[in-house]
Amino acid sequence: xxxxxxxxxxxxxxxxxxRYGRIRALDGVSLSIEPGVVGLLGPNxxxxxxxISVLLGQTPGTSGGASVLGLDIVRQQRQIRRRVGFVPENxxxxxxxxxxxxxxxxxxxxxxxxTDAMQRAHEVLDYVDLEEARYRPAxxxxxxxRQRLKLAQALVHDPDLLFLDEPTNGMDPQGRQxxxxxxxxxxxxxxxxxxxxxxxxxxxxxxxxxxxxxxGQMLASGRIEEMKEPHPxxxxxxxxxxxxxxxxxxxxxxxxxxxxxxxxxxxELPAAGSQNLVLQAAVDCGVKIRGLQPKRSSLEDRFMAAIxxxxxR
Amino acid sequence: xxxxxxxxxxxxxxxxxRGGRPAATGGWLNIxxxxxRWEYKRxxxxxxxxxxxxxxxxxxxxxYVLSLAEALAGTPQxxxxxxxxxxxxxxxxxxxxxxxxxxxxxxxxxxIVMIKWQLLWALIVVARVGPGLIANDxxxxxxxxxxxxxxxxxxxxxxxxxxxxxxxxxxxLVPNLLSLLLGVLITGGLHTWGQTLGLGxxxxxxxxxxxxxxxxxxxxxxxxxxxxxxxxxxxxxVCLLPVMAQSIIHESVDSVHTTGLLGxxxxxxxxxxxxxxxxxxxxxxxxxxxxxxxxxxxxxxxxEPMYPALVLCAVxxxxxxxxxxxxxxxxxxxxxV
Numbered sequence: 001x002x003x004x005x006x007x008x009x010x011x012x013x014x015x016x017x018x019r020y021g022r023i024r025a026l027d028g029v030s031l032s033i034e035p036g037v038v039g040l041l042g043p044n045x046x047x048x049x050x051x052i053s054v055l056l057g058q059t060p061g062t063s064g065g066a067s068v069l070g071l072d073i074v075r076q077q078r079q080i081r082r083r084v085g086f087v088p089e090n091x092x093x094x095x096x097x098x099x100x101x102x103x104x105x106x107x108x109x110x111x112x113x114x115t116d117a118m119q120r121a122h123e124v125l126d127y128v129d130l131e132e133a134r135y136r137p138a139x140x141x142x143x144x145x146r147q148r149l150k151l152a153q154a155l156v157h158d159p160d161l162l163f164l165d166e167p168t169n170g171m172d173p174q175g176r177q178x179x180x181x182x183x184x185x186x187x188x189x190x191x192x193x194x195x196x197x198x199x200x201x202x203x204x205x206x207x208x209x210x211x212x213x214x215x216g217q218m219l220a221s222g223r224i225e226e227m228k229e230p231h232p233x234x235x236x237x238x239x240x241x242x243x244x245x246x247x248x249x250x251x252x253x254x255x256x257x258x259x260x261x262x263x264x265x266x267x268e269l270p271a272a273g274s275q276n277l278v279l280q281a282a283v284d285c286g287v288k289i290r291g292l293q294p295k296r297s298s299l300e301d302r303f304m305a306a307i308x309x310x311x312x313r
Numbered sequence: 314x315x316x317x318x319x320x321x322x323x324x325x326x327x328x329x330x331r332g333g334r335p336a337a338t339g340g341w342l343n344i345x346x347x348x349x350r351w352e353y354k355r356x357x358x359x360x361x362x363x364x365x366x367x368x369x370x371x372x373x374x375x376x377y378v379l380s381l382a383e384a385l386a387g388t389p390q391x392x393x394x395x396x397x398x399x400x401x402x403x404x405x406x407x408x409x410x411x412x413x414x415x416x417x418x419x420x421x422x423x424x425i426v427m428i429k430w431q432l433l434w435a436l437i438v439v440a441r442v443g444p445g446l447i448a449n450d451x452x453x454x455x456x457x458x459x460x461x462x463x464x465x466x467x468x469x470x471x472x473x474x475x476x477x478x479x480x481x482x483x484x485x486l487v488p489n490l491l492s493l494l495l496g497v498l499i500t501g502g503l504h505t506w507g508q509t510l511g512l513g514x515x516x517x518x519x520x521x522x523x524x525x526x527x528x529x530x531x532x533x534x535x536x537x538x539x540x541x542x543x544x545x546x547x548x549x550x551v552c553l554l555p556v557m558a559q560s561i562i563h564e565s566v567d568s569v570h571t572t573g574l575l576g577x578x579x580x581x582x583x584x585x586x587x588x589x590x591x592x593x594x595x596x597x598x599x600x601x602x603x604x605x606x607x608x609x610x611x612x613x614x615x616x617e618p619m620y621p622a623l624v625l626c627a628v629x630x631x632x633x634x635x636x637x638x639x640x641x642x643x644x645x646x647x648x649x650v
Contacts, residue, residue, distance in 0.1 A: 058460055059645045078463040086461035090454045096351065108343040109462045120328055127323045153458065158328035163461075182325075189325040 008070060010035050010161055010192045011055060016064035018050055018216075025050040027216035028064065033194070037187040039203035039224075040196040041303055042213035048196045049089075051213070052163050056086060069160055082110060085154030089165040091146055093138040099125055100134045103152045110157035117156065124152040128182060144175030151182060162186065162193045168202055180206050204299050212306045219306040227302045230294035232272035234258075237265045241287030249281035266295065340464045344472025349479045352442055358480070361438050365484030368427050368434075372492035373499060375401060375423050380500045382406065383413040402426060403610030409603065417508050418597040420496065422611050424489060424516060428588055431485045432581045435527060436552050438484050443477045443531030444544030447636075451539035451643070460644040470532065470640050477528035486520030512592075519588050526580070526629050533632035536639035555579040576616045580628065583621030590618040 018026040057077030107117030128148040258266040
């Protein structure tokens with residue numbers, strides 16, 4: 001049974017606007033994010049970091065409102081920060097500090113007592129697989145270890161929500177696997193995660209849902225599985241015969257041809273369920289149909305389509 | 314969500330610490346205590362703090378000499394003691410029969426001399442400790458660590474200021490109070506406690522003033538750049554250039570014109586002048602039967618204390634505003650650094 005707290009949205013935004021002079025970094029963002037691991041996608045300058053900054057209460061929004069974990073971002077900033085963890089994109093390690101010292105310091109900044117912070121630092125360093133390196137100065141860590149150390153400092157006070165900004169940046173494939181496994185495990189442990197990333201395969205692998213931003217606006221959102229469902233009008237045809245003739249026949253029947261290669265063609269039907277038009281066109285121009293199946297959109301297709309739509313506006 | 318291989322050996326455990334949730338305690342104290350502990354671990358800093366205790370070793374023999382002078386006043390053996398006091402304090406006590414009657418003013422003179430030297434040492438200690446306080450966080454892009462947590466810009470500034478202030482305190486306030494304590498023990502007699510109670514309070518006020526001013530100025534400079542070397546140069550320039558300018562002006566302009574703002578450019582001199590005013594040195598010496606020339610060397614240039622106070626207040630306020638505004642700016646950009 002899903003408890004009431006679990007079903008409440010972790011983040012809600014209502015026409016949230018953030019202006020820097022004439023630039024609208026956030027342009028009326030409205031959204032509601034359910035608990036779970038959520039991907040935040042968007043090209044550079046889409047407003048992802050600004051959204052995180054506003055949600056953390058670091059930058060005040062220009063207009064509109066938002067809440068995180070049911071707390072207002074303007075009036076209850078401190079309570080929000082006590083319950084969220086943040087892994088920034090860049091290195092944020094304090095030179096000279098050991099892994100334990102750094103995570104313990106982060107815990108103390110969150111209001112934990114020294115004893116609690118130290119005990120918890122050991123726990124989370126163990127969790128992120130840094131127990132061997134915990135007493136080494138953090139600047140001696142490899143890129144992967146640094147990313148995991150950043151995750152550890154975000155987990156030390158046991159947050160309910162994690163903001164991860166490009167957590168797999170600069171990591172080798174093995175390190176990336178470890179990081180993604182940790183994020184998946186955190187989701188299972190009941191910690192909601194907002195994962196901002198450019199790497200679509202990473203998002204596809206660990207996230208339940210995805211938000212696509214562009215130009216400061218929310219362009220698309222939904223469950224990843226739904227986004228990848230077969231499209232009702234987009235089909236892929238495998239055929240044998242004259243390409244140009246078949247293409248002409250399809251166009252005459254209002255079937256749009258998207259891409260064409262030898263023996264294969266991406267088409268868009270004028271309406272759902274009008275596959276007969278393709279079969280008729282094939283009969284009329286003497287082409288043999290080897291296969292006709294609906295096209296499944298990849299996350300990348302949906303992402304690119306959303307960005308293109310936004311650029312055309 | 315697609316299936317994943319669990320590479321980590323461990324499962325995340327929710328924290329079951331006291332109360333289940335972290336307590337809301339003063340973040341500035343955490344920043345300060347961590348900063349002081351971390352800085353104190355550096356051998357050079359630790360040695361500098363220990364060298365600060367040399368002032369105690371200097372003051373205690375002086376208090377002993379003063380107690381000897383009190384006992385031997387008017388005897389031929391006292392001549393050598395008068396010479397020592399004249400050299401170190403700039404006071405000629407020849408012909409004074411009962412030195413014990415103006416013990417307090419003599420002690421205050423000892424502390425004025427000490428504070429002059431301590432300011433110089435504090436300048437060097439701050440040049441070591443202070444420049445990296447904010448600059449290093451900027452360089453390491455460590456600000457999200459603070460501002461993604463319940464740490465406000467004011468908390469951050471207060472915590473960082475406390476680090477610089479603590480080290481100034483280690484070389485100014487602590488040695489002075491320790492010297493006073495040892496001086497009382499050396500001189501003996503319960504009545505000395507009563508005589509020096511006010512002096513102790515004045516030393517605390519003076520020490521806190523230096524801590525506030527020095528800490529906030531170096532912090533403001535540290536917030537201006539991410540390279541601590543520039544901060545060190547800036548700090549030395551702020552402290553030393555006005556001293557040089559002051560000496561040049563003092564040499565070239567009639568001394569009457571250097572009693573106002575023109576004579577209050579050097580922060581160190583201003584602190585000494587205000588300390589003398591706080592200790593009421595002119596009034597205290599004037600109340601003794603000694604002629605003016607006997608203690609003139611023990612006093613600074615005659616400057617109206619209002620001007621040094623104005624300069625020091627203005628510098629403190631400007632530095633605090635600069636520092637706070639910069640940190641507010643950094644805190645707002647913390648997610649994007």
